[in-house]
Amino acid sequence: MRSEIMLDPRLLTFLAIVEEESYTKAAVRLSMTQPGLSHQMKQLEEIYDVKLFHYENRRISLTEEGMVFRKYAESLLYQEKMMKKELENLKKKRKKYYFGATLTLGEYTLAPHLKCFYDTFSDVEFSLMVDNTKVLLSKLQTGHLDFALIEGIVDKALYQVTLLKEVPFILVVGEEHRLSGRKEVSMEELLSETLLVREEGSGSRKVLETGLSTINFSIRGFERVIDIGNIGLLKKLTEQGAGISFMYKDAVLSELSSGRLKEISVKNLRMVREFSFVTQPENLQNMEFQRFYSFLKSVLS
The missing domain is CATH 1.10.10.10 (Winged helix-like DNA-binding domain superfamily/Winged helix DNA-binding domain)
Incomplete structure (x- = not known):
């Protein structure tokens, strides 16, 4: 050779x-x-x-x-x-980094802290992409992103994955739904419902599929399944009673507080997933990314 x-x-x-x-x-x-x-x-x-x-x-x-x-x-x-x-960054007054965030994390968990993040690192330029897990990992793999904030499951054999926080993944229904007054239900009671769920490739869908499999159920077991690629629309339809949904608690804090959505426990099903800071393992800039991670860890935890 x-x-x-x-x-x-x-x-x-x-x-x-x-x-x-x-x-x-x-x-x-x-x-x-x-x-x-x-x-x-x-x-x-x-x-x-x-x-x-x-x-x-x-x-x-x-x-x-x-x-x-x-x-x-x-x-x-x-x-x-x-x-x-x-090398291009060395020619500029400010370095520029491209990073991504999955939809729930970007729009709900990160959004309240984003201005502070940009202000804290005012010596750096950033470009933020918000998309689903599959797209972001693909962009990270090809070098189009420097790091990504990912919800759910990431292969730690392929990426350097560092925990930001753990978030419950919960069942929610509208306040007028027949189950809204219940504290706990069984999976068998849910199968006759319309399930509103994120699209293929999303971290949220993968979390739900994995969680259901641990109690020997699957998405296919529901009477009807509707895929929705937008979290805001998913929440709105759930509020209106179009179906039930499973979401990260961070995404529905406002709706839970106002009573527009109700959280219900599912017997024998507890889903808690990691929100993680993800980079390529061989990225030589990983040490520099520690300051970004430390800030995000402190404000998100």
């Missing part, structure tokens, strides 16, 4: 094939010929003495060696982006 430069163009070719799951589509994306792509992949396999892809019925998939190769190829490209960004 001979040594290669870190940012070999063949890495980009390899990752394009992986992402497109097709030599043809990758060739179009990279404005290359398919023989050219095949030649580059053959070179990589010879250099590292491995087979990167399985080929079956005109479909390609990664071998075990290919999956390892992908992990390190993505890491190298991520580091190159971070290096470029850091």
Whole structure:
């Protein structure tokens, strides 16, 4: 195995094939010929003495060696982006960081403290993106975000994950709902209800799916399920009695206080999830991010 430069163009070719799951589509994306792509992949396999892809019925998939190769190829490209960004920051009076927050955390937990955060770090420029967990982790993986504030479940084998706070994930109904006067219900009593739930890819949905699975239930067991990608609309529909919903308590504090929504315990089901500060494990700026984390930890806890 001979040594290669870190940012070999063949890495980009390899990752394009992986992402497109097709030599043809990758060739179009990279404005290359398919023989050219095949030649580059053959070179990589010879250099590292491995087979990167399985080929079956005109479909390609990664071998075990290919999956390892992908992990390190993505890491190298991520580091190159971070290096470029850091060098660009040296030319500016202020450094600029891009960070993301999941919807509940960004719109409800973080929002009251955001001005203070910006004022505290007035020597830094920030760009904030609010989206669901799947999108933010993808942006973090590709280097488009420097760090992210994530609700729910994050693979700690892939990211550096540091706890900000723990938040209950609760069942809520409208004040006129038939169950609104109850303190506790069983899951069996809920299955005839319409479940209002966040969209696929959201951290909240994943938390609910995982929680229900611990007591041998699933979202599919409800009489009717409606996906909603906006937390404000989800709350409004729940208030109006369109269905029941599970949400982070931080997102409904105002509604619970005013009585527009009612919290009900579910027998044998207790869901508490982490709100976390997430970065790439190999990010060389992690030490600098400690001051951001320390501030957020102090105001959110």
